[in-house]
Amino acid sequence: MASEETRAVDTRTAMSPTERDTPAPVGASETTALEKGPARAWATRLVVAGIVLSAVNLRPAITSLGALLEEVRDGLGMSGSVAGLLTSVPPLCFAVFGVMAPRLARRFGPAAVVCAGMAAIFTGLLIRPYAGGTAGFLAASALALMGIAVSNVLMPVIVKRWFPDRVGSMTGLYSMVLALGTSLPAAVTVPMTHALGGNWKLGLAVWAVLAAAAVVPWIPLVREGRERSVPAARSAQVQAQTPASASARAAEEQPPLRITRSRTAWALAVFFGLQATAAYITMGWMPQIFRDAGVSAGTAGLLLAVTMVMGVPLAFVIPRIAARLPHQGPIVLVLGVCGLAGYAGLYLAPAAGAWAWALLLGIANCAFPLALTMVGMRARSGPGVAQLSAFAQSTGYLISIPGPLLVGVLYQHSGGWGLPIALMAGLMVPQMVVGVLAGRDRTVEAEAAAR
Secondary structure, three states: OOOHHHHHHHHHHOOOHHHHHOOOOOOOHHHHHHHHOHHHHHHHHHHHHHHHHHHHOOOHHHHHHHHOHHHHHHHHOOOHHHHHHHHHHHHHHHHHHHOOHHHHHHHHOHHHHHHHHHHHHHHHHHHHHHOOHHHHHHHHHHHHHHHHHHHHHHHHHHHHHHOOOOHHHHHHHHHHHHHHHHHHHHHHHHHHHHHOOOOHHHHHHOOHHHHHHHHOOHHHHHHHOHHHHHHHHHHHHHHHHOOOHHHHHHHHHOOOOOHHHOHHHHHHHHHHHHHHHHHHHHHHHHHHHHHHOOOOHHHHHHHHHHHHHOHHHHHHHHHHHHOOOOOOHHHHHHHHHHHHHHHHHHHHOOOOOHHHHHHHHHHHOOHHHHHHHHHHHOOOOHHHHHHHHHHHHHHHHHHHOHHHHHHHHHHHHHOOOHHHHHHHHHHHHHHHHHHHHHOOOOOHHHHHHHO
16 A cells, blocks of 8 residues: 555645635635644644654553563552452553544544643552552553543544644654653663662652653643644645545535444554553563573663664654555564564573663564554544554454463463463464455455445
């Protein structure tokens, strides 16, 4: 399938000189002002700032906990199985709450929902260390993860709506910042906790400050209604000037498609679920694997940070490459091979080659930005992207729930990491298969209509 950038160029070049030179119809002057004037530029900068600050807050709730999991277990009296349940809470919340995001966005607007999501992250991170006991810790974590879930689903929608001709580059920016927000807490939570007197509760709560900052850029957009008015105005102008306006408007106004009829949607959902399984096992358990191999707590957290930080440059590059390829299968295979090599290293020599395994698993974890890019490419319209994003992420996260929990059970009852690592490697094979299927050049609308 051609990239969004290519389709945008093709639409413009398909216009006749008369159509390109025809002025906007009556009522479009406000659109032009929004599109080209200071208001439009101001709103666009706010959206970019909102995307960046939101992305950096989508993982600290998880990776900061992974770095201090042993301290949290001791402080709250958790068993290995309960700790495994704790690492399964993120995908559970993403599956349950993510499916609500499109409906909430239609009612309140995407920016309003993301703004509320950032506020939920702030509140959950602030209160969870002090909620008292395991149940309170889990409940506060669920509140923060609810905010992450709806924001996860709506980020591709916001990118598609505001930057339809730059899906690859904006998804790359979002994914790169998300990777930075994943790696930073893993690297600095342990030393920061030591600097705060060794208080793990304060070491976790401090990340709420970052979430508070992410609320700010969305507030003016919600107050002024920019998330709805500006894209709608731009859409009206484009429809008034292009010969493809009738089909574009028809695509936007069609009732929700039957997404479950699309084989590509199912393949993408399973791919999303398996890569999420690997990611949450890595974020929740990899520091413990290294610590059990004799690596210090600080170094184990740094190794997790290395794994996560690999996504900073690659998450920017991979979506741009993927958006230019008709089939994303080769990228899926390369990432999968790196994952298999990393798991083999963790099994054979976890301490001796720790840095190499961290790098390889970091490359494998870049299946996440690839999956987000394919969400934007496998649907034609904004509503289609919203449906596909909600379906793929909610179904995918539901699939990923048992993984981290099963790793905790296997670790506790086997007394080692051989069986858990074998499980991780075994799941990589079907991930590669469904990833190749999801990367084929087709759209979910076409598949749903054909069945």
